[in-house]
Amino acid sequence: xxxxxxxxxxxxxxxxxxxxxxxxxxxxxxxxxxxxxxxxxxxxxxxxxxxxxxxxxxxxxxxxxxxxxxxxxxxxxxxxxxxxxxxxxxxxxxxxxxxxxxxxxxxxxxxxxxxxxxxxxxxxxxxxxxxxxxxxxxxxxxxxxxxxxxxxxxxxxxxxxxxxxxxxxxxxxxxxxxxxxxxxxxxxxxxxxxxxxxxxxxxxxxxxxxxxxxxxxxxxxxxxxxxxxxxxxxxxxxxxxxxxxxxxxxxxxxxxxxxxxxxxxxxxxxxxxxxxxxxxxxxxxxxxxxxxxxxxxxxxxxxxxxxxxxxxxxxxxxxxxxxxxxxxxxxxxxxxxxxxxxxxxxxxxxxxxxxxxxxxxxxxxxxxxxxxxxxxxxxxxxxxxxxxxxxxxxxxxxxxxxxxxxxxxxxxxxxxxxxxxxxxxxxxxxxxxxxxxxxxxxxxxxxxxxxxxxxxxxxxxxxxxxx
Ligand code: 4AD
Ligand code: MG
Numbered sequence: 393x394x395x396x397x398x399x400x401x402x403x404x405x406x407x408x409x410x411x412x413x414x415x416x417x418x419x420x421x422x423x424x425x426x427x428x429x430x431x432x433x434x435x436x437x438x439x440x441x442x443x444x445x446x447x448x449x450x451x452x453x454x455x456x457x458x459x460x461x462x463x464x465x466x467x468x469x470x471x472x473x474x475x476x477x478x479x480x481x482x483x484x485x486x487x488x489x490x491x492x493x494x495x496x497x498x499x500x501x502x503x504x505x506x507x508x509x510x511x512x513x514x515x516x517x518x519x520x521x522x523x524x525x526x527x528x529x530x531x532x533x534x535x536x537x538x539x540x541x542x543x544x545x546x547x548x549x550x551x552x553x554x555x556x557x558x559x560x561x562x563x564x565x566x567x568x569x570x571x572x573x574x575x576x577x578x579x580x581x582x583x584x585x586x587x588x589x590x591x592x593x594x595x596x597x598x599x600x601x602x603x604x605x606x607x608x609x610x611x612x613x614x615x616x617x618x619x620x621x622x623x624x625x626x627x628x629x630x631x632x633x634x635x636x637x638x639x640x641x642x643x644x645x646x647x648x649x650x651x652x653x654x655x656x657x658x659x660x661x662x663x664x665x666x667x668x669x670x671x672x673x674x675x676x677x678x679x680x681x682x683x684x685x686x687x688x689x690x691x692x693x694x695x696x697x698x699x700x701x702x703x704x705x706x707x708x709x710x711x712x713x714x715x716x717x718x719x720x721x722x723x724x725x726x727x728x729x730x731x732x733x734x735x736x737x738x739x740x741x742x743x744x745x746x747x748x749x750x751x752x753x754x755x756x757x758x759x760x761x762x763x764x765x766x767x768x769x770x771x772x773x774x775x776x777x778x779x780x781x782x783x784x785x786x787x788x789x790x791x792x793x794x795x796x797x798x799x800x801x802x803x804x805x806x807x808x809x810x811x812x813x814x815x816x817x818x819x820x821x822x823x824x825x826x827x828x829x830x831x832x833x834x835x836x837x838x839x840x841x842x843x844x845x846x847x848x849x850x851x852x853x854x855x856x857x858x859x
Contacts, residue, residue, distance in 0.1 A: 396468070400439035402483050407473060414470045415443070415485065416493070418523060419463050421506045430458055434467060437528045440676040444476065444484040445469050457492055464502045466494035511846050518850055518859045526684055529677040530847055533670065534835050540669040541643055544662055545620050550645070553612045555605030555621040560597055561810065563607050564758045565803045568628040569600035601626035604828055605644050607813050610789060613646035613824050614816045620645045630854050634843040635780060635833055638852040646826035652762070652771040652788040655825045656748055659775060659784060660701050667693040670838055685840035693838070695745070702743040706752045706769065709738060727753045732781065739776045747776045759803040762788040763795050780837045786827025793817035
């Protein structure tokens with residue numbers, strides 16, 4: 393083994409007592425006793441706990457270095473693993489050598505001093521905030537949830553497909569997209585109406601960052617049956633809310649020989665599997681985050697595990713909202729999208745749990761959704777969760793070329809741009825369905841922190857792409 397040990401290996405007793413180990417990490421805090429012993433709490437992000445390093449004055453650099461150590465310093469410690477007399481920690485490390493790798497020469501200016509910081513403050517120091525317990529906890533849970541999702545899909549014969557981030561098509565048909573270009577836009581500014589100059593651009597046509605990998609994923613679903621993509625997606629919407637980012641991660645799943653009912657059932661199974669795994673394998677971080685957020689996160693997820701998701705047709709949801717119109721500042725009419733206050737009412741007050749709304753009117757949904765027999769609604773679904781709102785959007789896909797072409801026309805889209813997507817319906821078409829899950833929103837719900845800027849390591853929002 394050429395790497396140094398992780399503190400999590402010591403804490404979880406994966407290394408035997410009396411073993412001599414080398415660890416590396418940063419000082420959370422330290423205390424120098426008058427008896428010539430220093431107690432240094434070291435963390436390396438591998439787990440929630442710090443390990444206490446005991447340094448005695450016998451160490452050669454005790455006086456001229458160890459006594460000068462501050463919070464934030466980076467150390468490499470070789471020491472003997474011993475049982476700790478303290479109840480809260482199992483092991484401590486009795487140092488044989490301590491090497492100071494990185495000093496904090498000016499501790500007063502260190503932005504992450506051991507005092508408590510608000511999440512809002514931490515958003516200003518993104519480069520140092522993973523050194524706090526809260527951000528490292530979130531990061532570990534996020535990592536684990538990503539793994540649970542991949543394992544869940546892998547075990548059910550899904551293949552991962554990496555769909556492109558650069559695209560010339562707008563998946564949703566009405567998205568605000570970020571342009572990708574190598575043209576000298578400064579010099580082209582006077583020439584606004586003439587778009588022929590894009591022929592000289594890198595891809596020979598207008599290109600953008602993708603808002604969703606779905607259309608490309610459908611290509612693989614119509615050949616390899618069960619597929620998913622998991623990666624960043626980009627939206628140039630000017631929405632500065634707690635649940636919107638310009639760059640966020642989406643899990644997209646696409647299944648051949650499946651309809652709307654099938655994906656609704658699949659989504660519930662997948663999410664419950666994730667929650668079970670989170671509860672069973674993240675005890676320390678969940679406990680810590682529960683204390684911080686004052687939510688009982690385990691009970692919250694257990695409640696979801698014990699109940700079935702509420703499922704309601706869009707039309708029924710509108711009727712229900714209309715009956716309770718005194719609750720809202722704006723009434724909803726059939727054909728309109730639900731606003732946040734409507735969603736909150738359904739999830740938090742009426743159902744008091746997750747709600748799947750399905751069969752939305754076609755005019756508020758994308759061209760690719762399967763047109764129902766009534767020709768007014770499409771086989772679509774949104775999953776709304778308490779406190780965070782929509783975490784999943786999905787649908788059965790329109791697999792009939794004639795109807796797809798009509799929908800493209802109705803939506804003002806040029807069918808020639810979508811020629812390869814249409815080909816899938818010309819050559820061996822298959823009923824299929826899929827969905828997209830907002831990864832940061834799911835994590836936000838799990839950890840009880842309802843601002844996805846605290847979940848994305850380097851959040852991008854309007855006028856904010858620092859770091
Ligand atoms: O509902 P959306 O727009 O669906 C699609 O993009 C489909 N093409 C997915 C598919 O069927 N394959 O986005 C899916 C999810 C939303 O439910 C939401 O959770 C999240 O992505 N999302 C955002 N998350 C953070 N910031 C934003 N700006 C988001 N926009 C959507
Ligand atoms: Mg949506």
